[in-house]
Amino acid sequence: MTVLTDETRRAAGPRSAARRRSVFLTGILIAIAIAVALSLALGSRSVSIEEVAEGLSAWLQGQTAQDIGAIAVQQRIPRTVLAIVAGAALGLSGALMQAVTRNPIADPGILGVNTGAALFVVCGIAFLGITSTIEYLVLALAGGTIVAVFVYVIGSLGPGGSTPIKLALAGAATTAALSSLVSAVLLPRIAAMDVFRFWQVGGVAGADWSTLAIVAPLLAVAALVSLLCAPVLNALALGEEVAAGLGVNVNAARIVASAAGVVLCAAVTAVAGPIAFVGLMVPHVMRMLFGPDQRWLLPASALGGAVLLTLSDTIGRLLGYPGEVEAGIVTAFVGAPVLIVIARRTRLKAL
Template sequence: MGIVAVLAAAALSLAFGSRLVSLGEIADGLGAFARGEVPADVGAIAVQERIPRTVLAIVAGAALGLSGAVMQAITRNPIADPGILGVNTGAALFVVCGIAFFGISSVYEYLGLALLGSALAALFVYLVGSVGPGGTTPIKLALAGAATTAALSSLVSAVLLPRAQAMTEFRFWQVGGVGGAQWGSMAVVVPLLAVAALVAFALASGMNALALGDDVAVGLGVRVGPTRALAAIAGVVLCAAVTAVCGPIAFVGLMVPHVMRLLSGPDQRWILPLSALGGAVLLVLADTAGRVIGSPGEVEAGILTAFLGAPVLVIIARRTRMRGL
């Protein structure tokens, strides 16, 4: 069912935009793309132009949904999300420093800096959230993430404000979207995303045990430290790789796992793959809606996910009262 939903969302993405195309034009565009040809019909050309961004939206949405599910599982925090825990902002700070001070421009440079910034931000938030009695708790992680995000956002502004050229380059990346999809950049990040996703899926049973508490997990034979560390690395890599290509897209990793948990229950062996499928559907639909709403221009998908995610965050916080999962 999830795969059918992804295919349906992809079909809508190919059909809708500044120009509505028919099923015949979609078939012509896909056929010409498969043959490596440029179609003569304008509608088919529009379809062919939409294929890269549709594929990127599927890949990025799946990675963000999976990343959010992993982070919520290992922290037992119902509002864990790459954006809320400072991971996106850490990537943004390192990327903007690379643009401002080193003139980076290639996807490899973006990817390396985004990975480094995300990892350091995640580690810092976890260490700060672990300080004090009781160790790591959901509310301490959320507060540490919020404070870290605010501090890093201020540093980003401090770097950008005196540098107009860097600000011009960064603002297109900062919004978050799939409009700049290119096959070359996807070829760089997709293998990394695939490895991180396989690691996350392999650790699903261990994350089920972590949800019962560390002591119970140890009693079940789970190596708590390595399991949590590997899962955290997988979650950070999934988020950072997407951020390097698309910019910071918030709230996908927050919303989707909660919906999937309501549908499938608490078993991570179901939540993880369903979150990947749900994230793909959400980001593809957000991108499609942004093109329709903003026609003849577009509203970036990151703006729409933030618009949807903010009230969802408030609802989740009120319902859970910051309890663990």
């Protein structure tokens, strides 16, 4: 019989965790491939695997497909790409928000970032007549940033500083107030309401390459900054005093990570509308699979968000046939019960 020494057990622990993470990572990558295939194949007109291959081949060669099914595939490619990019950004943003605030129910929606971006976009539509993606993007970034700072300041007032419950309450109150302002701006302006109501639901149906070209560089920079923050966020999880003892500038780390999270969320909100619950659900699932190490959790949350939003968009097309249900409605339908489960399990404890 083999006797395991303490040193052997300690060495086996990290190897076992690494193998488990590798298996989960492989599973997520396979899930992304499946989600992409389903997104390209399913919709108002379902296509065969051969038509998917033909459409992709023609697109890669810069040609227009001849078969109707292959043409449908080509038309779905930018939508699928936006779903992957937007889902990844929202999942990564949610993981950052939860790490920075040490709040298990933090996400861009609960902390008011989505609503702040929406309010500024509404005001731009109603009072400035904005129509371009760049204008949407600038206003969404401004609104998301201002509201995120406001919620953090309000949640930090009083004894104890920025506790999870205070931040959640400040975000909920701010979201309710800003939602009322959005309604107040829109109700007397029917034309603005018509423009806004489709955007407000949240979805990727209006994807095109020009929109992706505008937001992709911004999202890429924010994502890179987020991933570089992983070691610092691991230190913050040990507590502010321990992190400071390890040489971490706590305030600077929080500002940089929070800014990256706000940019990720606001940029997606500008082009796809305020899609809720992705940033809340995905990091929790990934934390159960990969553990709390941010070096694994952040990229896993991005991949998980891409899977969730791409599948939600595909499901919405099937549920609303011959029309479609926007992806934001599907994620909200799934996310509401998940939020209840999370609240019951975590009991609002800090991470």
